[in-house]
Amino acid sequence: GRRIARLSLCPNSILSRSSWSRFLRLFLCHSKSDKDYVRQLYARLLTLGCDPWFDEENLLPGEEWEKEIPKAIRNSHVFLVCLSPDSVTKRGFVQKEIKLALDVAEEIPEGDIFIIPIKIQPCEVPAQLSKYQWLEAYRDGYEKLITSLARQTKRLNLLQLRDYIW
Numbered sequence: 043g044r045r046i047a048r049l050s051l052c053p054n055s056i057l058s059r060s061s062w063s064r065f066l067r068l069f070l071c072h073s074k075s076d077k078d079y080v081r082q083l084y085a086r087l088l089t090l091g092c093d094p095w096f097d098e099e100n101l102l103p104g105e106e107w108e109k110e111i112p113k114a115i116r117n118s119h120v121f122l123v124c125l126s127p128d129s130v131t132k133r134g135f136v137q138k139e140i141k142l143a144l145d146v147a148e149e150i151p152e153g154d155i156f157i158i159p160i161k162i163q164p165c166e167v168p169a170q171l172s173k174y175q176w177l178e179a180y181r182d183g184y185e186k187l188i189t190s191l192a193r194q195t196k197r198l199n200l201l202q203l204r205d206y207i208w
Contacts, residue, residue, distance in 0.1 A: 064201045065093040066191060069118040071139045073129035079162050080124055086184075091204040092191065094122075111135070115142050120194055121156055123171065126163040144170060155194045158187065 072080045087094040095114045121143040129136050150156045159176035177187050192203050
């Protein structure tokens with residue numbers, strides 16, 4: 043059910059599992075209070091031709107989320123961390139996800155883009171993410187994000203992103 047619904051967004055509605063695996067896999071890190079924003083981001087990334095991992099969509103009833111989330115982070119090509127006053131000041135799983143992504147980033151070849159901080163509201167960027175260029179989406183939009191994702195898609199020899207005006 044879930045895979046078919048996601049595939050219907052693709053231009054050729056019947057895709058094999060092997061071609062689906064050639065889409066850029068993104069992990070969407072966020073705080074609970076930012077869910078509405080992340081839902082919209084998830085839908086836009088699907089339309090762009092990405093395979094975003096969003097807990098609300100990808101976790102199935104009965105799965106152990108504390109095991110599935112780290113697995114999803116490790117299996118992602120890109121880790122998008124949505125930053126807001128809430129996500130940068132609260133203790134909790136967001137901080138754990140960021141730490142895991144930083145560990146994974148150490149294994150990524152130099153020049154690859156893995157961690158992309160996205161400020162969805164004005165806020166301070168956590169010190170551990172400050173070495174990565176961030177996007178101020180609330181002010182600048184998403185053109186540079188799409189450019190970064192397209193570059194990583196090409197670098198990894200994945201299926202090209204679709205033209206999409208955000």
